[in-house]
Amino acid sequence: MTATDPTTSTTPVATPAPEAIAGDGGIRSYHGQPVLKEPVWSWEIPCYFYTGGLTGASSGLAFLAELRGNDLLARRAWAAAMMGGVASPLLLISDLGKPERFLNMLRMFKVTSPMSVGSWILVVAGGSTPLAAIDAWTGWIPGGKYARRTAAMFGLPLATYTAALVSNTAIPVWHKAHRMLPFVFGSGAAMSAGAATVALTPPGAAAPARRLALAGAVAGAVTSELMEHRLGEQGEPYKQGAAATFRRVGRVAGAAGALLLVSRGRSSRAAAVASGMLLSAAALSTRWSVFKAGFQSASDPKYVIGPQREAISRGERRGAARREPRI
Amino acid sequence: MSTGSAHTEIAIHRSGAQRMGFFTDTTVCIGCKACEVACKQWNDLPADGSVPGKGASYDYTGDLSASTWRHVRFVELLEPSPQLREEAQRALESGGGNKFPAIPASGAIDLVDAAQAGDGAADVAEAVSKMGDWVFMSDVCKHCTNAGCLDACPTGALIRTEHQTVVLQPDVCNGCGYCVPACPFGVVDRDPQDGRAGKCTLCYDRLEDGLEPACAKSCPTDSIQFGPHEELVEIASRRVARLHERGIEGAYLYGAGDEPDEQLAGGLGAFFLLTEPPELYGLPAQADSPVQENVVPATLAAVGAGLLASAGAVIAFVAAGRLSRRRPVRESW
Numbered sequence: 322m323t324a325t326d327p328t329t330s331t332t333p334v335a336t337p338a339p340e341a342i343a344g345d346g347g348i349r350s351y352h353g354q355p356v357l358k359e360p361v362w363s364w365e366i367p368c369y370f371y372t373g374g375l376t377g378a379s380s381g382l383a384f385l386a387e388l389r390g391n392d393l394l395a396r397r398a399w400a401a402a403m404m405g406g407v408a409s410p411l412l413l414i415s416d417l418g419k420p421e422r423f424l425n426m427l428r429m430f431k432v433t434s435p436m437s438v439g440s441w442i443l444v445v446a447g448g449s450t451p452l453a454a455i456d457a458w459t460g461w462i463p464g465g466k467y468a469r470r471t472a473a474m475f476g477l478p479l480a481t482y483t484a485a486l487v488s489n490t491a492i493p494v495w496h497k498a499h500r501m502l503p504f505v506f507g508s509g510a511a512m513s514a515g516a517a518t519v520a521l522t523p524p525g526a527a528a529p530a531r532r533l534a535l536a537g538a539v540a541g542a543v544t545s546e547l548m549e550h551r552l553g554e555q556g557e558p559y560k561q562g563a564a565a566t567f568r569r570v571g572r573v574a575g576a577a578g579a580l581l582l583v584s585r586g587r588s589s590r591a592a593a594v595a596s597g598m599l600l601s602a603a604a605l606s607t608r609w610s611v612f613k614a615g616f617q618s619a620s621d622p623k624y625v626i627g628p629q630r631e632a633i634s635r636g637e638r639r640g641a642a643r644r645e646p647r648i
Numbered sequence: 649m650s651t652g653s654a655h656t657e658i659a660i661h662r663s664g665a666q667r668m669g670f671f672t673d674t675t676v677c678i679g680c681k682a683c684e685v686a687c688k689q690w691n692d693l694p695a696d697g698s699v700p701g702k703g704a705s706y707d708y709t710g711d712l713s714a715s716t717w718r719h720v721r722f723v724e725l726l727e728p729s730p731q732l733r734e735e736a737q738r739a740l741e742s743g744g745g746n747k748f749p750a751i752p753a754s755g756a757i758d759l760v761d762a763a764q765a766g767d768g769a770a771d772v773a774e775a776v777s778k779m780g781d782w783v784f785m786s787d788v789c790k791h792c793t794n795a796g797c798l799d800a801c802p803t804g805a806l807i808r809t810e811h812q813t814v815v816l817q818p819d820v821c822n823g824c825g826y827c828v829p830a831c832p833f834g835v836v837d838r839d840p841q842d843g844r845a846g847k848c849t850l851c852y853d854r855l856e857d858g859l860e861p862a863c864a865k866s867c868p869t870d871s872i873q874f875g876p877h878e879e880l881v882e883i884a885s886r887r888v889a890r891l892h893e894r895g896i897e898g899a900y901l902y903g904a905g906d907e908p909d910e911q912l913a914g915g916l917g918a919f920f921l922l923t924e925p926p927e928l929y930g931l932p933a934q935a936d937s938p939v940q941e942n943v944v945p946a947t948l949a950a951v952g953a954g955l956l957a958s959a960g961a962v963i964a965f966v967a968a969g970r971l972s973r974r975r976p977v978r979e980s981w
């Protein structure tokens with residue numbers, strides 16, 4: 322289409338020049354503003370990621386220790402599970418916009434909602450864990466062995482469902498990591514349970530907990546690395562800002578705790594306590610890193626827009642808009 | 649500008665559920681924000697501060713939120729749109745001294761002055777290239793077929809109504825916040841004061857009384873049309889065809905009229921006529937319910953990770969079993 326000069330009325334004066342569009346990936350966003358909303362969750366949620374994993378994996382550890390006849394280890398692991406099991410629902414309720422309506426979580430059982438399924442898992446695991454722990458220490462709970470079995474069984478999904486929960490959001494760094502994130506959280510849960518139990522148990526009885534903590538630490542490092550590698554450019558938020566800081570703290574504390582545990586954990590109670598605390602800090606810090614990375618990936622439109630266009634140009638048409646960008 | 653059959657007040661009958669929706673035609677939006685005001689007024693939503701510079705350009709609203717359910721976006725084109733070129737041509741032909749906008753808005757451009765001032769064609773071309781303009785777009789909840797917020801909601805506060813719209817029941821919502829990151833369009837938000845989530849209800853209460861939603865009612869150019877979804881898609885498709893005939897070839901529908909397996913979020917109850925790539929309006933080029941995309945593989949991965957961790961714990965016991973029995977254990981701290 323051309324506008325014409327009024328004097329000659331034949332000279333084309335304006336040709337629509339295909340102008341390069343500024344911005345990341347050659348596509349302009351809306352004034353650089355985010356496409357997605359950042360989550361509204363506050364500090365309670367990453368803490369719950371930690372305590373949920375701690376509760377679930379500690380229950381499993383305690384149950385296995387009972388099976389092996391290591392009652393000392395079992396009791397200490399049940400104590401760790403109980404601490405997490407009491408803290409978890411309090412943290413979650415505290416984060417609600419309407420805490421007095423926490424019972425609405427149990428209005429229905431909704432299979433499409435990981436938060437609904439997770440709430441029911443937490444009700445069962447969080448309810449049975451203190452009973453199991455009290456029974457393990459006192460033997461006062463009627464039918465206590467069923468509480469212990471229930472706590473151990475529901476501890477398994479409790480330790481990893483939060484990863485499925487966040488990867489069922491639109492936040493790119495969580496959404497795209499939906500296959501790896503549960504393994505990161507599962508490793509973290511194993512490390513949390515091992516570390517807390519190592520700190521609480523005399524070293525002589527804590528060998529399985531030490532192994533679990535170390536295996537969790539190694540698996541956590543490997544799965545985190547693999548997850549970030551598979552995210553590619555989408556994983557950049559892990560290398561920026563608060564997410565990077567928490568990630569670094571997690572790695573340093575994890576490495577220090579693991580080294581201390583390997584070198585002195587068997588012989589020194591003080592070293593066992595210190596390494597347990599370091600590994601616990603590492604587990605908590607790693608969850609914070611994942612949490613913060615989600616916010617950072619939502620706030621920058623390039624992590625949303627670029628990969629979507631790449632997917633469309635690869636021929637993925639599901640849920641795709643037809644109009645191609647002008648470049 | 650006529651865009652097909654006019655919708656004013658449409659009686660809604662509850663019997664025989666019919667999908668109701670919005671067709672928002674950005675080519676006739678003038679950015680007056682009457683929809684934002686009407687929405688706030690009818691739904692009794694608090695003001696969230698019209699602060700100049702809060703958004704970008706002349707967008708002082710910033711964002712859809714729990715208390716802002718319509719949001720007029722001010723999209724800046726850094727080159728004149730086909731419509732503006734057409735207008736410029738008409739102005740030159742008629743010799744009228746039309747003023748054209750430039751971005752950044754440092755005064756208007758007068759093409760006739762430009763043509764008469766210097767060596768004609770070159771100056772006019774330069775003036776035209778400096779023209780820029782705004783495309784306005786009244787954003788709203790999309791009332792998706794595959795609604796991420798609805799899938800995610802653990803309390804059942806978010807429901808699908810008899811009008812096939814997605815409505816949040818404030819008396820049920822406990823403010824868990826899961827719907828917020830579950831929306832691929834960044835629509836739903838939690839009110840920091842109130843603690844509950846909030847979003848467009850497509851004026852559910854007005855629909856019950858046979859009234860059209862407040863924003864559509866107030867729209868002076870019929871940029872926002874309300875009606876049965878099927879009818880709106882027909883009207884919108886005719887509108888796109890007419891725009892193409894007029895040379896505005898970039899016009900397309902966002903969220904309607906696609907092949908069944910290519911629908912944005914399964915098809916949008918509130919869809920749009922756009923002339924630029926969706927990203928420029930702050931819309932995703934690809935959208936689906938994140939739960940429906942990920943729930944099966946993510947759940948399998950979670951179960952797998954849990955089982956693997958358990959297996960690890962079992963191995964830790966088997967490997968450490970003898971070790972723990974080797975030395976005497978004192979029950980002490």
